[in-house]
Amino acid sequence: MKKNKTITYRFMRYLICIIILSNCLTFFCQYFIIQNNMKNQSMEMGKNLMESNLSMIEQYFRDVDNIAYSLIYNRDIVRFLKNDADRADDLKWLDGVESLYFNSRSDLRLSFYKEGKYNNIYSLLNKRDVSDYRYEKWYQEMLWTGKERILISGTATKDEPDFIHSIIYRIDDLYGNDVVGYLKIDMDLKYLKEIFVHDYSRIAGTSITDEEGKMLFWDKLIIELDDSVYNGREHGVMETEEYLISYGTSENTGWHICMAMSKAELFRNHYKLIPVLF
Secondary structure (H helix, E strand, O other): OHHHHHHHHHHHHHHHHHHHHHHHHHHHHHHHHHHHHHHHHHHHHHHHHHHHHHHHHHHHHHHHHHHHHHHHOOHHHHHHHHOOOOOHHHHHHHHHHHHHHHHHOOOEEEEEEEOOOOOEOEOOOOOOEOOOHHHOHHHHHHHHHOOOEEEEEOOOOOOOOOOEEEEEEEEEOOOOOOEEEEEEEEEEOHHHHHHHOOOOOOEEEEEEEOOOOOEEEEEOEOOOOOHHHOOOOOEEEEEOOOEEEEEEEOOOOOOEEEEEEEHHHHOHHHHHHHHHHO
């Protein structure tokens, strides 16, 4: 009798152990399956978000280019820049053009420069007389590269995370190859920031660097990736210990854009399932 009880006890003990082990195995399997699914969904979300932001940035700069080209090929503007004298009627008309864009696109600031009048600037928001613009960085770069359009950006710092980006367009004579002046468009990219830096708790931070790795902009978190990450990849998602990082490169500007999503935030609801599964 005592022997039967011992066998029964051992059998029950083994059965309980098997049940506990099988439940633990089921628990861990379900946990890792759900975690893996959530990670894949989060990475896909980050990839889609980056694609959307890159598309918005490309469209933004296409719009700026369209505005610029409508001006630099305007006959009246070319005629004004070719004339040595600044007639009052021309200045009034030019102010009207700038006012039109200033009121419709408050993120843009237009400035015109005459070739040969190196101490003059024609802009609503800047003084007419300036120091010799031939010593400006943008003029030197345009002169040496021979490009018709160049991008100039400042470096973002912790004290000043925002930045003003400028595009300079060369204006040629419509009836020849002579340069008659330049159009400089300064962009306050707070407008662009509101588009692609979403007020979204899962976005832990955003950074933008230029092709040389110079930090142009950051919001909440400075993200630095090795240049090899971008080689041969239009965009993608990578994982670190704390973050899922989506990255991409703008074709128009060559900027590298990184957005970090906190894994703790992404998996917060997932962690709430642990006691339920247990």
